[in-house]
Amino acid sequence: MLNPHSAERPPAEDGRRRRSTSRHGWSFIEEARKREIIDALCGGTEAPAGPVHVELDLTDRCNVACYFCNQMDLRTKDAMPFHHVERLLAELVAGGLRSVRLSGGGDPLMYPEIVRVLDLFAEHGVVVDNLTTNAARMGPEVQERLVRHGAREVVVSLNAVDRTDYHRMMRVAPRIFDQVLENVRSLVALRGEGPIPAVTVQFLIDRESYRRLGEMYVLGRFLGADRIAVNPVLDIPNDRLAGAPLLRAGDRQQVRPYLLRALEVDRAGLLHLSFPWEEWNEMVDELRRGLSDGVGRPYPTAASFRGDLDHCFFGWYSAAIRGTGEVYPCCMLMHPAYEPLGTVRDGSFGEVWRGEGFRELRAEMREVFLKNGRLETDRPKRLRPQCVEAGRCGLKSMFFRADETFYRSLGDAMDRARRRELGSGKGWPVTRLGAEVFLYRVRWGIRTRWNRSRQRWRKLRNRRLPFLVRGARIHIGLVERSATGVRDGWVLIGPRGCTWADRTLGVGEPIPYRRAEAIHVERVLEVLLPEHARDFLGRLRDALAEGGVVRIAAVNPALVSVEEEAPPSAVALANWSAAELEAELRAAGFGAVEHLESGRSPRPWLQNLEDHPVGEDSPERPATLVVEAALTRAALEGAKGGSTGGGEASPAPARHSRFHQRSTQSGSPLTSEVVSGR
Numbered sequence: 001m002l003n004p005h006s007a008e009r010p011p012a013e014d015g016r017r018r019r020s021t022s023r024h025g026w027s028f029i030e031e032a033r034k035r036e037i038i039d040a041l042c043g044g045t046e047a048p049a050g051p052v053h054v055e056l057d058l059t060d061r062c063n064v065a066c067y068f069c070n071q072m073d074l075r076t077k078d079a080m081p082f083h084h085v086e087r088l089l090a091e092l093v094a095g096g097l098r099s100v101r102l103s104g105g106g107d108p109l110m111y112p113e114i115v116r117v118l119d120l121f122a123e124h125g126v127v128v129d130n131l132t133t134n135a136a137r138m139g140p141e142v143q144e145r146l147v148r149h150g151a152r153e154v155v156v157s158l159n160a161v162d163r164t165d166y167h168r169m170m171r172v173a174p175r176i177f178d179q180v181l182e183n184v185r186s187l188v189a190l191r192g193e194g195p196i197p198a199v200t201v202q203f204l205i206d207r208e209s210y211r212r213l214g215e216m217y218v219l220g221r222f223l224g225a226d227r228i229a230v231n232p233v234l235d236i237p238n239d240r241l242a243g244a245p246l247l248r249a250g251d252r253q254q255v256r257p258y259l260l261r262a263l264e265v266d267r268a269g270l271l272h273l274s275f276p277w278e279e280w281n282e283m284v285d286e287l288r289r290g291l292s293d294g295v296g297r298p299y300p301t302a303a304s305f306r307g308d309l310d311h312c313f314f315g316w317y318s319a320a321i322r323g324t325g326e327v328y329p330c331c332m333l334m335h336p337a338y339e340p341l342g343t344v345r346d347g348s349f350g351e352v353w354r355g356e357g358f359r360e361l362r363a364e365m366r367e368v369f370l371k372n373g374r375l376e377t378d379r380p381k382r383l384r385p386q387c388v389e390a391g392r393c394g395l396k397s398m399f400f401r402a403d404e405t406f407y408r409s410l411g412d413a414m415d416r417a418r419r420r421e422l423g424s425g426k427g428w429p430v431t432r433l434g435a436e437v438f439l440y441r442v443r444w445g446i447r448t449r450w451n452r453s454r455q456r457w458r459k460l461r462n463r464r465l466p467f468l469v470r471g472a473r474i475h476i477g478l479v480e481r482s483a484t485g486v487r488d489g490w491v492l493i494g495p496r497g498c499t500w501a502d503r504t505l506g507v508g509e510p511i512p513y514r515r516a517e518a519i520h521v522e523r524v525l526e527v528l529l530p531e532h533a534r535d536f537l538g539r540l541r542d543a544l545a546e547g548g549v550v551r552i553a554a555v556n557p558a559l560v561s562v563e564e565e566a567p568p569s570a571v572a573l574a575n576w577s578a579a580e581l582e583a584e585l586r587a588a589g590f591g592a593v594e595h596l597e598s599g600r601s602p603r604p605w606l607q608n609l610e611d612h613p614v615g616e617d618s619p620e621r622p623a624t625l626v627v628e629a630a631l632t633r634a635a636l637e638g639a640k641g642g643s644t645g646g647g648e649a650s651p652a653p654a655r656h657s658r659f660h661q662r663s664t665q666s667g668s669p670l671t672s673e674v675v676s677g678r
């Protein structure tokens, strides 16, 4: 059997051994074989001897029913008979196969003879580079084989963060969630300190769940995962997910704070974020750059990897084979609308590998390479838009891009092929191609520098000259909450990570703005004494421009029993009901008060700001009261004429002068009397 332990990486920052995760078996491929791939790709459409890596989907059956399953239209009762697996494997190994990925179709662990198959791979020296499974049937026998035979990585598609969400996403009894957690824990325990298999816990996020990214991270750590992968649920063909709460490219800004918080706490660099939208990946890169140490970059990239080499060469080195015997270029193109490249049900794999389907695929892939993402036709037969357009398919280079030698040789060979074939007047002058690549790089460079300087300027302006800033957005929070129920000190989820805001302030700090656009106040009022809460509302008013909006999220006293949960002093705090809060806001000079649900707002740029778990509440009795109020001239003038507030009379709402504001803030009673720790 091969020794798959060779690609060890240094220990992670928290001292844990960092396990090497799947690389499509790339580390098992000899340099000579990589050279063959390069020569074949740059030279023409001829096939090398055989694929070095295959995805084998042994069965189409599955034991759960995910609402989003991208295989649902392919679902049959088919499974590859064991003797077919034996025959196929012998042929593939003779052609140079080094590694497999077991995924689905359905779930690989639904294959009745999965244990025999794992033994068979080991006998042939083929490494299971990756097993992707829902893990509900990952019992002791399978776990033992995975560890003993040196499977490289097990990806557990957990997808959800608790039983309820598991039930929503996977549409099975919630108790299966517990079973999966148990199976993952016991696999991690069985592996012990051994280097493999690396365990990846994967979550899929949609509009219902992205706010729970922090909890997903915590659960992944709790299970002992070596990598925590987060991907969005993607649309699947045939409108099967119409009406589902899928995230779209335009939801980027809403998700941003949650991504940042997860990245911030990911000191060990376990988080793997990958999106099918270029702007999202750029945003993740930018967030990582903003974090001083830049930890957690999932896929290192070699210096010789160039944008014009970021194209797919799967046709020369890999194939995906379904339980029905049909062959596809990769798992991403395995759907009913895609005509398979051939079938191995009745014939040999070699016929398909050298057959017309693969030849057409290679011809199109080669053209994409040579012309750097441009095809003569807009309707290629074998490729799909994600195979041609930049940044749409992460799979095509993610596992190899760190390979310096490979990309250096590929770059040289491709440059020669381009000069040879395109520079000879065949319709694409090399000078034009060169100019395009050059311009692309210049544009990218300018954009990155521009974004960085803009960020620096915004930071500087907000720190040094806040009173001059028009339209700032401010977040005011209380303390960082540590995630409870899990080991202490791992995760802090708090206002620190609020990227929506230009400035994040603690409740006791001065608010050095005069013309802010919006202030988001989270879980603050209920820990202030009423007179301090009123003073605080006055300070919010003073910091806003006319037309500015304050959004307040506070504990609903109707749901939380103050007497039971808070110290005795807290009963005197400003635990205002919705009506009282509205009256206090009006008294402070705010008009147009609106009561809203957590995360919702008529102003799109104020949506999804609260990240408190929704818990046991309901729309009639929400755990969090959310109110938005605008600073209107009419309300201000009305308030000057007399307080409409409930409770004690509010101080006059006239604006403080800047100097007055400063002097009162420096000795603000809020600073010393905030009741923290709730």
Ligand SMILES: C[S@@+](CC[C@H](N)C(=O)[O-])C[C@H]1O[C@@H](n2cnc3c(N)ncnc32)[C@H](O)[C@@H]1O
Pocket (backbone or CB within 6 Å): 062, 068, 069, 070, 071, 103, 104, 105, 106, 107, 108, 132, 133, 134, 155, 156, 157, 159, 202, 204, 231, 232, 233, 234, 235, 236
């Ligand atoms: C089709 S499944 C098959 C293997 C196994 N049954 C499982 O779920 O892990 C392969 C991977 O695709 C992911 N997947 C399925 N449908 C998806 C979708 N619509 N969007 C994003 N990922 C999806 C699954 O979560 C899983 O990680």
Ligand code: SF4
Pocket (backbone or CB within 6 Å): 062, 063, 064, 065, 066, 068, 069, 070, 071, 072, 104, 105, 106, 107, 133, 134, 157
């Ligand atoms: S577990 Fe995998 S194959 Fe089964 S329904 Fe879910 S995504 Fe599809």
Ligand code: SF4
Pocket (backbone or CB within 6 Å): 312, 313, 314, 329, 330, 331, 332, 333, 384, 386, 387, 388, 393, 394, 395, 396
């Ligand atoms: S570009 Fe992506 S989707 Fe297209 S064939 Fe390659 S791996 Fe598959």
